[in-house]
Amino acid sequence: MTPRLAGLILALLVLIAPAARAAPVDTGHLKAELIAQTQAIAPGQTIQVALRQQIDKGWHTYWRNPGDSGEATKIAWTLPPGWSAGDFVWQPPEPQPAGPLVSYGYSGEVILPMTLTAPADAPVGQPVTLRAAAAFLVCEEICIPEDALLELTLPVQAQAAQPSGRWAGPIARALEAAPRRADLAAVFENSDQGLRLAITGAVLAGANLAGSYFFPFDGAVIDHAAPQSIDRGPQGLTLGLTASYAFQMPEPPQIMAGVLKAGDAYYEIEAQAGPLPAEAAGLGPPATRGGGLSAAGLGLPLAMVFAVLGGLILNLMPCVFPILAMKAASLAGHAHEAKAARGQGLAFLAGVLATFLTLAGVLIIAQAAGAAVGWGFQLQSPPVVAALALLMLAVALNLSGVFEIGTSLQGVGSGLAGRGGLAGAFFVGVLAVVVAAPCTAPFMAPALGWALTQNAASSLLVFAALGLGFAAPFVAVSFAPGLLARLPRPGPWMDHLRKVLAFPMYGAAAWLLWVLTLQAGPMAMARLLAAAIVLALAAWLFGLSQVRSGRLALRGGAAVLAILAVVAVLFPAYQGAALPGGESSGAVAELPYEPYSAERLAELRAQGAPVFVNFTAAWCVTCQVNEQVALARQGVAESLASTGAVYLKGDWTRKDDVIAAELARHGRAGVPLYLVYDTRGSEPVILPQILTEGLVVRALEAAAG
Missing domain, CATH: 2.60.40.1250 (Thiol:disulfide interchange protein DsbD, N-terminal domain)
Structure with a gap:
């Protein structure tokens, strides 16, 4: 052969x-x-x-x-x-x-x-x-x-075998998923502040570090059941751990090896004992994953889409209802004048965009100066709340016919009606944003949370998208002749509609009075009520001047009284409301709660108790609706009792830097924010901005395990 x-x-x-x-x-x-x-x-x-x-x-x-x-x-x-x-x-x-x-x-x-x-x-x-x-x-x-007892039979052949067959892919994927070594520097330090592990490296700079976790190879170095805190840094992160019995030995560990879960990636690390680098901490926890949308991982295009959706939904939020009266009145007057109706829509859009961008600019400048402010900051100022209450009252009195501005409904926005009523429509847009924007609609929270951590240009683009979404329904109707044609021709019905629409504005003034009372106490309420009476007298005198002689004297008196009313609510400085027992101001709730503090939250988490945290404000109507519709319910009270969960309420009605910082840590710029912490030390679940009783009960039961 x-x-x-x-x-x-x-x-x-x-x-x-x-x-x-x-x-x-x-x-x-x-x-x-x-x-x-x-x-x-x-x-x-x-x-x-x-x-x-x-x-x-x-x-x-x-x-x-x-x-x-x-x-x-x-x-x-x-x-x-x-x-x-x-x-x-x-x-x-x-x-x-x-x-x-x-x-x-x-x-x-x-x-x-x-x-x-x-x-x-x-x-x-x-x-x-x-x-x-x-x-x-x-x-x-x-x-x-x-x-x-397992067996594997392999043929032996002359040439090297190449990966093939049923298991080639799964084994390759397992090898790829295994923790890998990277150019990471790891240091740990056990001190009075606890055991801290700092990891730095290029792969961690700017990465999404939500859910980061350390799995040690040695079972004796950390308390595995204790929660691991995360503090981001410019070049990495620092994990707060709880030392175990290995550190109680005469010779504590000098090396701590294991697997670092950094976001969705896994790295094998070996940490040496030593001082921690400054670049591994200082930026706070990463944005949290959970049941609600988070700002983590959003880019500019997606943030703008979220902003448009949030602006659209904002039209359905309870805080916007009073402003709908002004929108309806301004459109009704031009229902059969297509050109004028389109002008109204565009003027309203301009007012909305100008106000959103102005508020965004103020926020950006304030944050650059180091102030802890967030979305809705304008209603954290008692003078602003009081002045808005007087403005709502003036609008309501105008709608009720106490005085007239111009000859049509175009002036109801503010009394600033100009030629063609466009100034009035513009001001309706301004006022709608000022009063409505503090309520955070779904999709708004992650978009604004992302925007307020970016450069000025990106932030302004997101706020402009929010304004476009907010103004879109009104603008669309103003450009839809078929819809406008369905309204009756102008006639006496418009005067009746006008007077009916005054009552939501009276309601808005009353709501702002209540917010002011919670912010600055009973004396502030008395001052605002006195100013409201003076303003009402000024409005009546102005209306009288429109039908009687002596017009100049009556209008002069009305102007003096109106100025006095505004000055009375702007000066002197307001004092904080005295709230008994340090309780949080907020919507009346039947649930027992404790005031939020970072120390109390950490204490409860260390005890392994489930915790429900509610960041709210009196001026956030969405928050108050959630209180009544979802939270102040027997089912929630029973769930809190049966699960042993503790209810913490953080009140942002008055400016609070601690709460502002906590909102920012979770990628939010405003309230409401609802967090549910479980008994296992996991990252909190973020609930949606619109709550239901069942949703809260299920979240509490899941947190209790």
Whole structure:
């Protein structure tokens, strides 16, 4: 037989030899098997094999450091002479909370790769059978040790095998998902401030670090069940940990190795004891993931889309209802004049955009100067609230017919009606934003939270998009002749409509009076009521001057009285309201609560109690509607009692830098903000801006576990 013929026969034998094969073993609560990334192996070749576990639903196995309880999966090979296998390439673990303990492990399917090397003299053409004994601790509410004797048969061929077959892709993905080493510097320090781990590196600068977590290789260095706080820095992050008994030894650890979960990426790190770098902290926690939308990960295009949607929805919020009267009145007068109606719509749009951009500019400048202000800041000022209350009263008196501005309804916006009523429509847009914008609609919160952390140009674009969304319905109607044509022709009905629409404006004035009382106390209320009487007298005198002689004297007296009324509410400075027992001002609620403080929240979380945090304000009508519709309900009260959850309320009615900073940490620029902390020390769940009783109850029950 010639050498060429012998080689051909050998190649044919290899081709018809069986491919790699193994049989799964059912251990009781999981199925285990050995799998390979190739269909064969060559002498001297190193390939990837893996232990695959398909774990029953509700059960889990353990990582290399099982945490507070459990035992890591093990494998012991029985290999022919010259063959060798490496250690597991461990996959990122999942925290497995169980009561007061936290373990680390896996559920569902997990693939643990290993390297397998054949000896250089492995006989070609003969399959090799590799055997291993695997040991698992499989747990649900109980834990059961289970074992499997596994086999993997591989053909040995002359040429190096390439990845192929059913398991090539899954093993490759497992290798890719495994924690990797990166150019990271890690330092830890155990001091009176606790155990802190600082990690810096280019891959962390500017990354989304929400949900970051440290899984140590050594089970004795940290308290696994204690929450891990996150403080971002320009070049990384610092994790606040709780030291375990290893640090109570005469020689505490000098190295702390493990896996860092940084956002969605996993890195293997080895930290040295030493001073912490300044660039790893100082920017506060990252924006939080949860049930509500977050500012984390938003870019300019998506933020603008969210802003437009938020502006549209803002038209449906309760705080906008009084302004709808002014919009309706301004349109009714031009229902059958298409050109004038379009002018009204564009003037309203201009007023809305100008005001949104002005407020945004003030916010940007104030934040650049170091002030802790957020969306709705204009209603945190008692003089502004009082002046707006007088303005609402003046508008209502005009609608009621006490005095007239111009000859049509175009002046109802403010008394600033100009030619064609465009100035009035512009001012309606201004007033709508000033009063309505402090309410945060869905989609607004993440958009504004993102905008207020960006450069000025990006921020202004997002606020402009918000204004476009807010003005869009009114502008669309003003450009829709078919809709306007459905209104009756001008006639006596318009005067009746005008007087009916005065009452929402009286209601808005009363609401602002209530807000002022909560901000600055009973004396502020008395001052505003006195100013309101003076302003009403001024309006009556002005109206009288329009129908009687002595017009100049009457108007002069009206002007003096109006100025006195405004001065009375602007000066002198308001004093803070005296609230008994340090209770938070806010909508009346039947639920027992404690005032919010960062210290109290940290204390409750350390105790493992579920916590419901409500950041609210008296001037936020959405907040007050949620209080009555969703929070002040028997179901919520019973859920708080049954779960042991503690209700903390943060009141932002008056300016509060602590609350402003907390809102910013969660990617928000205004209220409402609802956070639910669970018993496991996880990041809080952010609830939507519009609550229901059932939604709150379900969130509390989930937090209690």
